[in-house]
Amino acid sequence: MSFKQFSFDRRIMAGIHACGYETPTPIQTKAIPEVLKGRDVMGLAQTGTGKTAAFALPIMQRLLEKKFSGQGPIRVLVLAPTRELALQIHENFMELGVEAGIRSAAVFGGVGAMPQIQAARRSSVIVACPGRLLDLMNQGVIKLDKVDTLVLDEADRMLDMGFLPDIRKIMSKLPQRRQNLLFSATMPDDIRDLADKILYRPATVQVANTAPAKTVEHVFYPVSQHLKNNLLFKVLEQTDYDSLLVFTRTKHKAKNLARRLAARGHKATFLQGNMSQNQRQRALDGFRDGSFKVMVATDIAARGIDCDRITHVVNLDVPDTAETYTHRIGRTGRAGRSGSAFSFVTRDDLRLMREIEKAVGYSIEHRTLEDFDYDKPNTHPAPAKRGGGRKPAADRKPAGERRPGRGRKPAEARDGDESRKPAGERKSGGRRKPGGGRKPSGGPAKSSDERRDSRPSSKRKSGGPKGNQEDSAKRKTGRPSRRKRRPSRFSKV
Known part of the structure; x- marks a missing residue:
């Protein structure tokens, strides 16, 4: 044909x-x-x-x-x-x-x-x-x-x-x-x-594209999440590759991992969405012509990578679906060439591992490295979430043993404390004067209406608040006010 x-x-x-x-x-x-x-x-x-x-x-x-x-x-x-x-x-x-x-x-x-x-x-x-x-x-x-x-x-x-x-x-x-x-x-x-x-x-x-190419070798590397980068460094030391493509879930991880690989002597670059077009083109051209041997990328950024030199694809983060897995590793093993697909898996990836094996059609090899410390503890654990709500009832102290409010004694201690001064002799904070900063009234308490009207009582109109309402009603009618207006200092003389 x-x-x-x-x-x-x-x-x-x-x-x-x-x-x-x-x-x-x-x-x-x-x-x-x-x-x-x-x-x-x-x-x-x-x-x-x-x-x-x-x-x-x-x-x-x-x-x-x-x-x-x-x-x-x-x-x-x-x-x-x-x-x-x-x-x-x-x-x-x-x-x-x-x-x-x-x-x-x-x-x-x-x-x-x-x-x-x-x-x-x-x-x-x-x-x-x-x-x-x-x-x-x-x-x-x-x-x-x-x-x-x-x-x-x-x-x-x-x-x-x-x-x-x-x-x-x-x-x-x-x-x-x-x-x-x-x-x-x-x-x-x-x-x-x-x-x-x-x-x-x-x-x-x-076309029947759910099955990967038969020339591709599939391998699972079981590892803890915090040891993935160290395992990748070890695998690269023991792998003979021409061009290698590493997939990560986030663009931040892609950028940091590429820099760490370059610091270890690998000719590595990265591809992610925040790069300018000139930067992306330089990375792609360098990966195609062999200037860069390792490319770290996300799924979205990797769309359009067309390089026949790719011999290995590494899933540092397992994809969400088996179809995405097939799409990733489709970049190796082209035109009858052999290729390898390495996937770093954790205990949380068991379901996806079964789906991938179903797509491949056989049980995938689980491989470990003899000279790698899989039991190394996580020296940089994720920070604990702040807050966390109330403690369980079993961990809370009884009501009588709880710590009182900050800066305040319990009620029974306040009642029996003879050293406390009377209210009028206490030292006030800030700019307040003794006695709360208020002057003695020297007479009966004023009503609420009198307190609202700050004018002297001789100038107030009788009738209390009702007089004020009538006066305001007259102003609304448009009649001239009886109050003499003082000339403005800007008015003409």
Whole structure:
């Protein structure tokens, strides 16, 4: 079986030969005919199965058949979750379409927008991350009113990253009549709902990607959580590897671990979301050309890593699902090469271990190192949570033995204390005078109404508070007040 069966244009065949493609992969064999027919396609395939060419080749063939210009306006929109994946898809379009004259532009954040805007205006294919694309659309510098093909690649990861609202806003600006292609490594309920809304009578294309490559060796390393880094250092000393990819759960851990590996003499780098695009590109290029032998990354940042040199994948933190595990280790053992997948597991990972063994199809070896101290105590335990609520009833003292309030004696001690001064002779704190700081009244107590009225009694109007109410009522009627107003010092003389 070869690519000749699809009857591609000779210019596209030239791009296929230039990229070194000889025989189509299973996902390409199933997806290309459906896309050429103009049908909507739901593709289930993982990274490394050749799905980019599965939609790129037939899309370019349809552009040539419709005699669209390869230099704009935008006819094809491809949405990807990460900058690395968007750049990788863009490069595939450029390599496959170089002879056909079809231009592609990549649109993603972290770099200047003006070069991307200029490239998009001269291209027929846009590969974009949703956030940056929506920003440029709101500015009115990119228009998608001529798009007739929409591709959602790694749709499951885009939903995990919270891009669904942006995707809906982008799709609302596209023409209603278009071809929709959705590719995903997994099929959660959210993806099914999205597919039901945007795909019309789709052709479902699925390859058996739940089983990892048979050329990959799987090993579990049981270890305590606080000893994972030390075990990794020991394993790397005893492992002969070309390029090694380490997965962690958090970007903070990825950064710190890469620095610790570099301090131990390993050529290590890291990949995480807070890096600028130039930093990420330097790390990826260095890992691909061998300048860095070890790459530490998170699942989201690792989307788009395409390196044939990877011989080992280490799961420092076990993934949440067996599908993610298969997706991670799919970066080694490619093209019939051998590879190894090491997973550092704790007692909390028993359920995931069983799921992984079910996906692999056999019981995975549990390996330990003889010269490693697995009983070493944790010298830096996690700090205890503050607060903690009340103590148990058995640990609390009886009511009669409890410590009195701070700075205050018990009631029985206060009653029998002869050294206490009378209230009028006590020393007051702050600026208060003896006796509480209040002057003796020297007469009967004033009523509450008299205390509110600070005027002398001779000037008060009779009637108490009622008089005040009548006086205020007269003011509201607009009658001039009897009180003489003093001239302002700013008034004219």
